Amino acid sequence: MRILLVEDDPDLGPAIARALRAEHCAVDLIASGIDAQHLGDTERYDAAVLDLGLPDREGAAVLRGWRDAGRTLPVLILTARDGWSDKVAGFKAGADDFLTKPFRIEELTMRLRALVRRAAGHGATRLTCGPLAFESQTGVFELDGLPLRLTALEWRVLSALMLAKEVVIERLDLMERVYEGDADVDSNSLEVIIGRLRKKVGATLIETVRGRGYRLTGA
Template identity: 45%
Template structure:
């Protein structure tokens, strides 16, 4: 998934970004609220990690703008404000969750998964389509119960397709899941990952919709 990190503490931001990238996510990191505002207008994110005290535009103001505009992206506030009133205020502003600094990185990852799952109306950590299953906690994939080994990029492509399993997923939407700012996008990378997934899950498991993108095979096809 693609995550926007909005944090002006350089040391903490660098640590979080490195952790999330090791966890297989594409991460864009900005240190100002107004920079985050621009990023959110130009890119689609699965989750936003948002500090409340930011230069340019406060995290509270940015969150209020997002929700007023009807943007339902998962937002987790990360802040040193730890009083009960602060947590209640943050949640009432529209945050999906609240992490008080310092926090454990493993817990942050779990809260990201939970927030994204709620946003997608999932009741479990498994994305399932027919005989294909993908566990968001362990990143384990299976076909008819048998484990299937995936690279990090293959996992992210399958995640993007399963998350919108009843829709066509465009090449741009898949690239948004795979690449952060500054990452080199290879011209035929998506085709290669889809080809690899078809070899592992069946040649007809992913359907190419010419000129539009890809979708998971539906029942009866």
């Protein structure tokens, strides 16, 4: 998952980013509502974590701007405001979920995974494709019932393919979901990751669609 994290607290923002990266997420951390507006309009994210109390533009205004522009990325509002009126305002602006500070990072991670899963059209938490299974709430992959050991980049690629199983994900789209915005990416890096995954899950599960991208298929 690639997450846009909009949090201006100089301690909390980096702490959340580190925790999400430890869960294999790619995270772009910014502290500006204006920058958030731009990135949400121009970059591909699986979800956004958006603080309401930003210094230059209210989080709710950023979210309304995304929704007015037709941006459908799942958004979880993160705020120190615990009044019902603030929650109502957030949901009216187009939020998908709401978490009040202080919170446990485990809850934030599970809520984000649920938002991304539902946005991909999956109701069940356990997804399967042939011998491969994915427990979306814990982030654990299994092959023939045994846990798979994956690097962070391998996990991001395989989870994106699993959430869109039997559907081709274009190469550029897949790369945008895997790498953080400031990453120095080699042009062949995605192919290297795909090659490593094929060694772990079997060559036939991940199909190359020439000129387009990749598809996870159990057929």
